[in-house]
Amino acid sequence: MTIFQRLSVIVPFVFSGLAGAAEPIVLQTAQAKALGIETMLVGEAGATRPGTLPARVLVPNEQMRVVAAPVAGIVEMLAVAPGSSVKKGQVVAHLASPQALELQRDALQSGSQAALLQQNLKRDEQLFSEGLIAESRLQGSRAAASQASAMASERRQALALAGVAPGKLGGFLALTAAIDGVVLEQGVQLGQRVEAATLIYRIAKLSPLWLEIQAPVDFAETLKEGMAVRIAHSKIGGKLIGIGRAVDATSQTVLLRALVSKGADSLRPGQVIEVEIADGIAQDRGQRLPASVLIRNEGKPLAFVQTRSTDQELRFEVRPVRVISQGGDSVVIDGVKAGERVAVKGLSGLKAMLTGVGKE
Numbered sequence: 001m002t003i004f005q006r007l008s009v010i011v012p013f014v015f016s017g018l019a020g021a022a023e024p025i026v027l028q029t030a031q032a033k034a035l036g037i038e039t040m041l042v043g044e045a046g047a048t049r050p051g052t053l054p055a056r057v058l059v060p061n062e063q064m065r066v067v068a069a070p071v072a073g074i075v076e077m078l079a080v081a082p083g084s085s086v087k088k089g090q091v092v093a094h095l096a097s098p099q100a101l102e103l104q105r106d107a108l109q110s111g112s113q114a115a116l117l118q119q120n121l122k123r124d125e126q127l128f129s130e131g132l133i134a135e136s137r138l139q140g141s142r143a144a145a146s147q148a149s150a151m152a153s154e155r156r157q158a159l160a161l162a163g164v165a166p167g168k169l170g171g172f173l174a175l176t177a178a179i180d181g182v183v184l185e186q187g188v189q190l191g192q193r194v195e196a197a198t199l200i201y202r203i204a205k206l207s208p209l210w211l212e213i214q215a216p217v218d219f220a221e222t223l224k225e226g227m228a229v230r231i232a233h234s235k236i237g238g239k240l241i242g243i244g245r246a247v248d249a250t251s252q253t254v255l256l257r258a259l260v261s262k263g264a265d266s267l268r269p270g271q272v273i274e275v276e277i278a279d280g281i282a283q284d285r286g287q288r289l290p291a292s293v294l295i296r297n298e299g300k301p302l303a304f305v306q307t308r309s310t311d312q313e314l315r316f317e318v319r320p321v322r323v324i325s326q327g328g329d330s331v332v333i334d335g336v337k338a339g340e341r342v343a344v345k346g347l348s349g350l351k352a353m354l355t356g357v358g359k360e
Contacts, residue, residue, distance in 0.1 A: 024307060025316045025353055032314045037346030039306050042287050043338030052232045052274035055213040055258075057267045063205040065178040069198040070161065073097030075188050076172055078200075082186050086177040086203060093200050095173040107155040114152035117145040181205040184269060207264040211238065213256040213275055217247055218301070218323035220254035223277065229258040232274040236263035240277065286324040286332040293342050294321070294331060295351045303336060304343040304350050316343060318354055 027037070077094035080086055124141040127133045187199030194200075211229065223243055230237040238260035247254055258275070260267065267273075294301050301321050308315035321335030336342060343350060 025304070025318065025350060027314045027316075029310075029312060029314065032346070035346045035349035037314070037350065038344055039341045040290075040344050042289065042336050042340045042342060052276055053213050053215050053256075055211045055231075055273050055275045057269055057271040057273065058210040058212055059184075059204040059206065059269050060208065060210050060259075063179075063181070064184075065181070065203050066199055067092055067175050067177065067201040067203065069095060069175075069194045069196055069200060071095075071097045071099040071103070071173070072195050073099065073173065073193070075190055075192045075194060075200070078186070078188075078190050080183050080201070082183050084183045086181060086183060088177055088180050090177045091174045092177050092183075093175040095175060095194075097173050099196075100173045103155070103159050107152075107159045110148070110152040110155040114145070114148040117141070117148040121145040175200060177201075177203055179203060179205060204269065206269070208238075208259050208261040209264040209267055209269070211258040211260060211273075211275060213258060213277075214248075214251065214253040215256050215277075216323060217252055217254055220244075220256065222324060223256070227277055229260075230276050231260075231267075232276055234263075236260060236266060238262075286334045287336050287338060288330055288332045289336075289342065290344055291329050291331045292344050292347070294323070294333070295347050295354075297351070297355060301333070302354075303333065304347065305336060306341040306343065309341075316350065 027035070073095040074097070075093065076096045079090075079092050086092060121141045121144075124133060124138050128135065128138045181203045182205075183201050184204050185199070185202035187201065188194055211231075213229070215223070220243060223240060225240050225243065227240045228237060229240055238258045240256060241259045242257035244255035244257075256277075293303050295304075296302070301323050303319050303321050304316040305319045306314060307317045319335055321333040324332040324334055
């Protein structure tokens with residue numbers, strides 16, 4: 001007979017989910033010791049260490065731009081490096097590109113062809129007004145001039161999208177920054193051959209910044225947009241601007257987004273930090289304890305509260321609780337009071353008894 005089978009004979013109880021009431025779990029002192037059960041007093045100093053949530057620093061999407069190769073070519077010059085500050089319109093790289101030369105040539109040829117056909121159209125309009133040519137010839141001239149004008153416009157747009165200056169053939173292709181900001185990433189090296197759309201630089205404005213925070217589902221349900229967010233061990237703070245609707249299947253957390261304006265210059269994109277979300281009303285109702293006090297049964301959080309302790313036995317009440325916040329190795333819960341004693345170790349044995357594992 002296993003230890004849980006022996007305990008199930010000594011400790012009969014009925015548990016029918018959180019809707020019903022569970023009879024106390026009674027253990028002999030020796031049995032509790034064998035299960036490794038340890039308890040702590042709610043509200044004692046070791047239980048009041050501030051809890052935090054993991055977060056990552058990101059640049060808001062609208063504050064980021066990329067400088068990419070508009071056409072294939074060779075990187076001829078790189079003017080800045082990661083960490084450099086740039087201004088809008090500043091030349092950051094030169095690209096030598098045969099394809100750019102082709103675009104310039106095509107634009108010049110189509111422009112010349114469109115101008116020639118426009119002259120022919122004006123001449124035919126004059127001749128038609130004098131009755132010297134048939135109307136069909138005038139219509140043909142109009143169609144040819146319209147097609148040539150459309151082609152010239154298309155080639156000019158292709159030239160503009162490639163960032164190539166119109167005019168005479170030759171020269172390098174100058175790539176410029178689209179915004180004032182800081183270079184976060186350099187994607188190529190000097191002399192490298194690149195294809196169209198290859199990343200040259202990633203540039204971003206670094207204030208304000210986003211914090212993407214992973215929060216337990218139970219805690220996320222207590223939050224509202226606009227709540228204060230503070231970076232742990234720092235005076236830097238911001239506010240909550242978004243609460244995700246989807247739950248990560250692996251971690252069972254919800255993605256929160258906070259905006260940090262004041263003090264953002266001391267943060268770095270990609271940095272992993274810890275944050276605290278101020279919720280004064282909820283914190284006043286809850287007690288901060290080690291995360292090890294919780295178990296889950298059918299997805300609902302429970303704690304084992306000690307209701308009696310003698311030299312011969314220990315008695316525990318199975319109590320449903322509500323998770324207010326959770327971060328690191330601590331949790332704030334509603335459902336236990338200061339001065340009560342809860343189990344913090346040996347919970348696997350108590351849970352096995354609770355769910356009937358090992359019962360005959």
